[in-house]
Amino acid sequence: MALTPSTMLALGTPAPDFSLPDAVSGGTVSLGDFKGNKALVVMFICNHCPYVKHVADELAAIGRDYGDRGVGLVAISSNDVANYPDDSPDKMKAEAEARGYTFPYLFDDDQSVAKAYDAACTPDFYVFDADQKLAYRGQLDDSRPNSGQPVTGADLRTAIDALLAGDQPSDDQKPSMGCNIKWKA
16 A cells, blocks of 8 residues: 555635546536535545545445535546556446445546546545635545544545535645555556
8 A cells, every 4th residue: 555645736726627427327427517516525536445445434424414415525536447447437336336325436537637636646535615616625534544543534524514604624634645546657
């Protein structure tokens, strides 16, 4: 496991546009589909990463807890599936169903969306406000595999809750840590 930190894109950055296939529904999901949300959570994840596996149940819980509260949620996998076949769209669909993800799980085959977001690791989290400006980027919480810390989603939940309350998240944000995105050669 190569531990890679997120790049911490500048706060206030507009959400980069995307239009990607959803491995679960078979449809296409775009940034514009989230207009009118109080917040938008964009998560770069994958199936095989031990850091994502460690938090996957909490990601499903966050989807259930916030999905009907005006918060858009979307997960994106940008890994090279030729070298990491466990991250293929068919396996993404199976993972989403097994975990109970209630949000779209999109496949970024050409990796352009990960590059536009300056995503570096899995998991990597971005929370945008109602105007789709970046309000939070960083870790889910302090837990890591084998750390002994419980997975709570505290940092991400606090950021979402602040936006739902009409506030901005604290600028004191810690980078996410995980496996590097598996870039194509």
